[in-house]
Amino acid sequence: MSGRKGLAIVTFSLAASVLVPFAGLAIDGAVLCVVKERLAAAVDSAAAAAGRYPQGSPKVESTAQRFLDANFPQGHMGSGTRKVTIEGNTLTVRIEAQTYFLRLIHVRNVEVVAAHRIVGS
Amino acid sequence: MNRRRGSTLLEFALLAPVLAALLAGFFSVSLTFVRTLQADEICRKAAEMAAGGADFNQTPVKAQIFDLYGGKALEERRGVLYVTHIVRDANGYHGTQSYELGKLGRWRSTAETSPDRIVELEPGEDAWFAELWLDNGSVLASVTPSELHARCVR
Numbered sequence: 001m002s003g004r005k006g007l008a009i010v011t012f013s014l015a016a017s018v019l020v021p022f023a024g025l026a027i028d029g030a031v032l033c034v035v036k037e038r039l040a041a042a043v044d045s046a047a048a049a050a051g052r053y054p055q056g057s058p059k060v061e062s063t064a065q066r067f068l069d070a071n072f073p074q075g076h077m078g079s080g081t082r083k084v085t086i087e088g089n090t091l092t093v094r095i096e097a098q099t100y101f102l103r104l105i106h107v108r109n110v111e112v113v114a115a116h117r118i119v120g121s
Numbered sequence: 122m123n124r125r126r127g128s129t130l131l132e133f134a135l136l137a138p139v140l141a142a143l144l145a146g147f148f149s150v151s152l153t154f155v156r157t158l159q160a161d162e163i164c165r166k167a168a169e170m171a172a173g174g175a176d177f178n179q180t181p182v183k184a185q186i187f188d189l190y191g192g193k194a195l196e197e198r199r200g201v202l203y204v205t206h207i208v209r210d211a212n213g214y215h216g217t218q219s220y221e222l223g224k225l226g227r228w229r230s231t232a233e234t235s236p237d238r239i240v241e242l243e244p245g246e247d248a249w250f251a252e253l254w255l256d257n258g259s260v261l262a263s264v265t266p267s268e269l270h271a272r273c274v275r
Contacts, residue, residue, distance in 0.1 A: 008129065008132040008133065009132055009135070009136065012136050012140075031154075034157055037158060037162075038161060041164075041165045045165075045168070045273060045274060045275040048172070048275055049248070066240060067240065067248075067274060069241065070239060070240035070241070070274040071272075071273060
């Protein structure tokens, strides 16, 4: 009888110790999804804006940067340094997205990349 | 027998609020993530359509937005979408054309209050700005934001 007392609390504690880290993983995954989606939208807009200028013009990169700043500013959603590269007619942006629960297993950042082709309007 | 039943009931009574709070938290956070993605998608689509010359006063154009996931909230006036054409000329930044879908009267467009703070434009350049405010209607208002905000400049 006394052995059964407190069984539910022990079971719940054991289950919670497994469930809570998985919930954390799910939250980090969802945050990364939002970051990826926002970065992709920002790169898409930046590529569209950069496409107003002829390929090779210095304005292509500065325009892309300005529209990226408007849609996905430095540090947005706790992201780290933003690396912007234009190779040929492809705009690529890499950021280090911050994690919240994965850092418990020493994964502090996850690289998120988005690329879009710059097409002249 | 009666003492065992009593102990089980007591344990359940102790754990039930914790379980309920956890479940409500998961549900609320998940719903907020989904709505955030929907809001972003609506803004992205609206800015893209506006840049392509869409007239948001036309019913078929409005229907394209309302038919998106989460777009129903605008039709039901639980949110508002502002789409504004911003131009920079010699006199500064101006909103030259503006559309409003939802008309909640609760939020104001940034393009109306400070168009110069949306995107840095060079003189002669223009951009379309879509901004969405949505009532989150969360079951746990203390855990998740009560309203969602998304924006897209194109």
